[in-house]
Every structure is written in C-alpha cells, then in structure tokens.
Amino acid sequence: MNDSLSYTLVIMGPAYGTQSAYCAYQFAQTLLSKTSHTIKNIFFYADGVYNGNKFTDPASDEFDLVSAWQALAKEYCLTLTICVAAAQRRGVIETNLADCFQLTGLGELSASITETDRTIQF
Template sequence: MAFFERHKVMSQFLIQVNGGAYGSTGSFRALKFCQSALAQGHTIVGVFFYQDGVYNSNALLTPASDEFDIHTAWQALSEAHQITLTNCVSAAWRRGILSPQDALDNAKPQWNAATSFTMGGLGELVAGIEQAERLVCF
C-alpha cells in the first residue's frame, strides 16, 4: 500500500454557490463536487448560496420531467449528509426569494424559499470559512 493511501488527508470544505439553478453550470458543478468530495471521505461544512445562487432555494422551481431537478438534489444532499444550506438573505430578498419569516416580517403575502434552506448573512459565510480548511466557489 502506497504511503499516500495509508495517510490519506481529509479536508473540510465550505462551498459557495453563485450560479443559479438553471442557465449556468455553477450550481450543478458545485453539487457534483460535493457528492464527489463526500464519496472520498471529505467533509462539507456547509453550502452558502450567494448572488444568483439563491435561486436554487426556490420551492416553486418546476423543471420538466426529463430535466435534472437541481433544487431537489440539493435538498437530498443536505438531508443525507446533514449539510446546512444557507442563503445570503440580502441576495435572496433582492431576487424575490423569501422564507416564511421574511414574508411575515416584510408584509408580503407569500414566501417561496424551501424550508431546508436557511437565511443568513455574510457572518455565516465568515463563520463557515473559519470552520473549513478550504472555500470552493462555483
């Protein structure tokens, strides 16, 4: 057995997703990176959705039956590996993505963020960076 196989170093990653659910490959590549890293024994400390990445949390996304459902895939990854999915609240509000509490606080008649995604600020991103060994942005 080679030295590197016996002394495999595992990393802790924080993932930042800037790409929307559809229209770019960023979110899909981030999801595949997470799946691959986890399969190799690495840890994902969290996923932070920023800029257009917040669109991944929209519970109203309804892709065609023959299309990949990235929204559901993020939720499944989160549930299977207890990975926190955090939206940048400012980016989300600017793009019309609201949690139930955000809708209530802002007197909006409805909300559309899936409850498996939490709202947070850049403080959560910084805390994740401090916890992780590497930040990978898509």
C-alpha cells in the same frame, strides 16, 4: 495523520441557465460519497439563491437541481444557507424557501470560511 479536509462551498450560479450550480452539486456529491472529506456549509450567494426557491419547476426530462440539493443535505446532514440580502433582492423569501435551505447573513459565510480548510466558489 488525518488527511481529511473540511470545505465551505459558495454557489453563485442559478439552478438553471449556467453550469456552475450543477458542477457544485456534482463536486459535493463526489466529495462526500468517495472521500473522507466533509462539507461544513454550502452557501448560496448572488444568483445562487435561486437554488433555494421551492417554486422552481423544471421540465420532466430535466434534472431537478433544487430537489437534488435537498436530498444531498438530508443524506449528509448538510447546511444549505442562503444570503438573506441577496435572496430578498431576487424575490426569494421565507415563504418560497425550499425545505433544507435557511436564510442567513454573510457573517455565517465568514465564520464558515475561517473554520474550514478549503473554500471553493462555483
């Protein structure tokens, strides 16, 4: 019997100013490093698209969440998808998109939700 679940994470909070994106990062990191569960897609929507802005520049004593997402994606071969419509409304476009993030539509989120066991929104 396989007790492993697959997840879709939906991040709606910005990289800074609220705890939701950081909590999502901590959840993803713990899920992947301490369990046999998998994450199929991490989808950034609404203000969550700010997590993919390569021009985010935290102070030297602050946690760099954008870089942390990138490192997690590389380590676990994750997909970091950003809603293109939400991103355009917030000025996050292809030229300022951080590495490991890709612009996509809500169809990607819909497909991911139907293909995974659990969807969690932060």
